[in-house]
Amino acid sequence: MSVEFSTLAEFEALITAAPAVDEKAMGEAEDRNAQLTKPPGALGQLEEMAIWYAGWRGTARPTIETPQVIIFAGNHGVTAQGVSAFPVEVTEQMVLNFQHGGAAINQLSKAAGADLDVIALDLDRPTADFTQGPAMSEEEVVTALQAGWDAVKPTADLLVVGEMGIGNTTSAAAIAHALYAGEAEEWVGRGTGVDETGLATKARVVREGVAINNAPKGLEALRCLGGRELAGMVGAMARARVLRLPVILDGFIATAAAATLGEAVDGALDHIIAGHQSAESAHGAVLAQLGKEPILSLNMRLGEGSGAAVAINILKAAVACHSGMATFAEAGVADG
Numbered sequence: 001m002s003v004e005f006s007t008l009a010e011f012e013a014l015i016t017a018a019p020a021v022d023e024k025a026m027g028e029a030e031d032r033n034a035q036l037t038k039p040p041g042a043l044g045q046l047e048e049m050a051i052w053y054a055g056w057r058g059t060a061r062p063t064i065e066t067p068q069v070i071i072f073a074g075n076h077g078v079t080a081q082g083v084s085a086f087p088v089e090v091t092e093q094m095v096l097n098f099q100h101g102g103a104a105i106n107q108l109s110k111a112a113g114a115d116l117d118v119i120a121l122d123l124d125r126p127t128a129d130f131t132q133g134p135a136m137s138e139e140e141v142v143t144a145l146q147a148g149w150d151a152v153k154p155t156a157d158l159l160v161v162g163e164m165g166i167g168n169t170t171s172a173a174a175i176a177h178a179l180y181a182g183e184a185e186e187w188v189g190r191g192t193g194v195d196e197t198g199l200a201t202k203a204r205v206v207r208e209g210v211a212i213n214n215a216p217k218g219l220e221a222l223r224c225l226g227g228r229e230l231a232g233m234v235g236a237m238a239r240a241r242v243l244r245l246p247v248i249l250d251g252f253i254a255t256a257a258a259a260t261l262g263e264a265v266d267g268a269l270d271h272i273i274a275g276h277q278s279a280e281s282a283h284g285a286v287l288a289q290l291g292k293e294p295i296l297s298l299n300m301r302l303g304e305g306s307g308a309a310v311a312i313n314i315l316k317a318a319v320a321c322h323s324g325m326a327t328f329a330e331a332g333v334a335d336g
């Protein structure tokens, strides 16, 4: 068990003290990019991605060999309100499916050459229904943050975090409503496929939850409206920030979780790029709030880290070009 923090304030202090991007390595990567055998800018966004990755890895010519995908699972008391098209048992059943290799994320991790770890967080102890008060105590949220923190392998060179938790699109919508105001209706979506009645229920639940918890901000929004799997993702993203380990962000739920960390500490999400824009309706608006442009938009709406896992392949392609291509001088090609 981690002993690096035992309160939210101590957790925030660790992130505040985290090292910045390596400007020197980033500058050297920019210089290298300018010498590669292609017209300037011809690899488009791949060039920016590779330079960003080089800066966080602290080397002008990085490689991606050991990506890690971590899926966190948690259960939500708010499901008692009828906010999901699926029953809560599916969370645990899907954890077994992950462990047996049968889920989408198993295939996508394998296709991307990533190791997959699955961490179930107290599934038999759902969070409290946030329409009645805070979803978690400080101790509960800190325990989940620690599980995420500890799950990151320091040998990984790229991280994706994903989630499984029936009801968690409602949690994510409540966080977005608390952080960015607007109307509850703007932040709710179909999740696993609720009908019009389900959507109206989600909006009511989000409105009530945000009101009773006094529109919490930053990590208080994570504690009051989030879930253990969202906190697990935040703990892992934070550890990655301290390790200067680049992260690819997944869908609506992962992004809402990240937003609580970004609001708590300036620059806490600088090591994160958005992998995929989910079909969940409010995801684009949350990404816009974070100033993140997604690499892909494939109409996926699964979670599990799936969109980000697909994007690993794009980042790998970018870094392979950046670090593997010959320069004009090396190849004897005349530059422009």
Ligand SMILES: Cc1cc2ncn([C@H]3O[C@H](COP(=O)(O)O)[C@@H](O)[C@H]3O)c2cc1C
Pocket (backbone or CB within 6 Å): 083, 084, 085, 086, 090, 094, 163, 164, 165, 166, 167, 168, 169, 170, 190, 191, 192, 193, 194, 302, 303, 304
């Ligand atoms: C079989 C199955 C596999 C999933 N994998 C991810 N989710 C996704 O759906 C859930 C969120 O939707 P809602 O808020 O509507 O419950 C989360 O568990 C999310 O990861 C799944 C959902 C199901 C049913």
Ligand SMILES: O=C(O)c1cccnc1
Pocket (backbone or CB within 6 Å): 169, 190, 191, 192, 250, 251, 252, 253, 254, 278, 279, 280, 283, 301, 302, 303, 304
């Ligand atoms: O964008 C997501 O992460 C998402 C959307 C719908 C259902 N589950 C996850």
